[in-house]
Amino acid sequence: MRPEIIQKLSEIVGKDNLYTELEDLYCYTYDASFVKADFKKDLAGVAVYPSNTEEVAQIIKLANQEMIPVVPRGAGTNVSGGTISVGDCIILVLKRMNKILEIDGKNLIAVVEPGVITGQLQSEVERIGLFYPPDPASQAFSTMGGNVAECAGGPRGVKYGVTRDYVIGLEAVLPTGEVINTGGRTIKNVTGYDMTKLFTGSEGTLCVITKIIVKLIPLPEAKSTMMAVFPEIVQACETVSEIIATGLVPCSLELLDNIYIRNIEEYAKVGLPTEAGAVLLIEVDGDSEILAKQIGKIEKICSRLGAVQIRVAKTKEEAEELWRARRSAFAAVSRLRPTIIGEDATVPRSSIPAAVNRIQEIAAKYNIIVAILGHAGDGNLHATILTDETDLEEMARVEKAIDEIFIATVELGGSLSGEHGIGRAKSKFITIQTGEVGLEVQRQIKQALDPNNILNPGVMFGA
């Protein structure tokens, strides 16, 4: 990065909030995905930590004038390579903008800066009986800005939807450095195009989010958790379809396959039957009067479709224990092989059995290990490829397998990504789903708003 740019940036954010040392910049060559920036070619020129919207606007204005790429970044927990450096760029880290500006219990909204940790917002609103449902696995570390940029989901998506269903207003800095406000504080709002939803999930390519207004809902009175064990994974998948088709809406409906079960049990000793084909972890919430009835109905469906063991948590601690199995899943399988590639192809719920079948066939064909866990209730399967990125021969097979998984997903009426985003990891696959025309119209929007292509270039649209 040219010294005069560094100087100007330093004047904007202060020299203590700007990093140029190699060991600092190295951190931004990766995020939580398997994509890594080339250390030599793609190292960032500078990382800046602005503290307010005005500083962000000045940085972007400068970058746009000088045509310097800018990569916005929160906690870097995304798993699609959406926040890694692209050569001599500015890494714009929003973690210092971390204030919860307002929790408005009368209007059921919260206003936050992008650096607020999602889990922290959740704790704060729950203290006054409110609820912000989106619950990505990263919620203890990931930021609201990142969650909005990626449109994060989570287990509760099946009942409560995802981040886009809660964002009702944004303040954002455009690629020109201009600040705009979209949406607002009302649930109903049709004044102009829905820029709020367009920016949500735009992966840092259209704007830098500097303030977020989310709607909140009343915290459900109670919840109840159960686990059902199935000899065959197809039985578990059919159970998921049947629960949904019956009109029951659990707040979570999670599936673990045998590979996960075995590894979790080895790792966390939670009492899972290691010979089981699949386990469903099911949680319902709502008024305490109706939970027992719902759990009863779900138990019946599980039994009818072949569950050999059903555990309903009787205490909060027992529920926590069941969730511990699910939460240790990634840690457990990550001991198996050095590289984990977590896909999140999503299919219509009735296609889950077929999707699981296809994934298992593809894994067998290419002789690779693919474990399946997922938010089965909303069709969001996480096919987890356990591999070794240094084994180039195996990686070639992995790539072919991923290609086929994506094609199968779209053939089954699904989406390449349910909640992880496209980023740099999947940009080459995007037209499988959008088609050329569908991508072109998105590119036109990108081009209209960011003619110099300074914001997160390469993400979503490829190089």
Place this chain on the structure above:
Amino acid sequence: MRPEIIQKLSEIVGKDNLYTELEDLYCYTYDASFVKADFKKDLAGVAVYPSNTEEVAQIIKLANQEMIPVVPRGAGTNVSGGTISVGDCIILVLKRMNKILEIDGKNLIAVVEPGVITGQLQSEVERIGLFYPPDPASQAFSTMGGNVAECAGGPRGVKYGVTRDYVIGLEAVLPTGEVINTGGRTIKNVTGYDMTKLFTGSEGTLCVITKIIVKLIPLPEAKSTMMAVFPEIVQACETVSEIIATGLVPCSLELLDNIYIRNIEEYAKVGLPTEAGAVLLIEVDGDSEILAKQIGKIEKICSRLGAVQIRVAKTKEEAEELWRARRSAFAAVSRLRPTIIGEDATVPRSSIPAAVNRIQEIAAKYNIIVAILGHAGDGNLHATILTDETDLEEMARVEKAIDEIFIATVELGGSLSGEHGIGRAKSKFITIQTGEVGLEVQRQIKQALDPNNILNPGVMFGA
């Protein structure tokens, strides 16, 4: 319209589906809004009724080549002047594309053509225990395509959200004539920009919607309806805020002011106390076990805040009777003066008392009649101006009053339109809310997708 264009259009849709007579074209100079196209200047050149996507695509391609404006239209029930003719244009009526293509109970989705009547879809899905919540007042006539284009709302918005919360995929014809598919059949979907939500509420300015995928939810088991009568409107407004702040979420929470009450009673004889300051019509739904508890809590709040009469419907017929009052509201006040201008400014729910106050002050200042009814539960007030458009002096005062209502709304943190859209009626006000930069970025999107400005020119952005 040039004869060779008429000829080409006739070849596309067939001569029986094309209209050029004066008495036909006159119909398209107005919709359900108070805006009327100038009969001499703005009469359409032709109206066409395509029967499938391919025909729509051919029409748009031709229009784009020849730079002829196209005004897409469903049932014409919109109240913001979004579907009226703009001179020598093509009126593209989508009513023949009226098939429910699929109701998929396993995946809780429906796929419909744009000409399907919203109420018809609702009846069909309810027959199998499913629910499509958006319920604009026009639901018995308005089409799904129009509902999506306007992002229609309705009383149930307070609990269930609006059209945008249910549209998960679209097929649409772009201004180039190209066909794209956005979103899909999955609840979670983050592949690329959220074009589905961008197109929803874009008022026919970005694309012509030819197929719609909506998510459905299980039909609530039961509902319960009540009415509470308040001496003063401010008490009713405070009751609304209190109900919401207590964490209760009725499926409808409707407010009628004294002007409405008196006129409804005169017109429909439903037993409303004509001296009351306001009436709240409240409906809760969900599991039958919990409704009585919810109604009980709401009754207590109403009493505490000054309700002098509370009626809880004991039968379906009694509930229907309460709703009849609400439904006859517009018909009732339309007898008062020849012109009705229904605004739908929306404020954060806690600002409802202040908004009602401001509206009443403005009405007094300009000596005009403004009746208030609204979806108070989501802050979506319908300030209804009762006037006479032939009285130019009064209309001048009305215009000033509308200006001030909009400014007050935005000052209170609200939106110019909650569910009616901007159309031609409010385009001159839009920057009060979006700001110049906010509108400019939307104009850039319009320009990128529709460089010849053929789709519904003038709507949203003005002439």
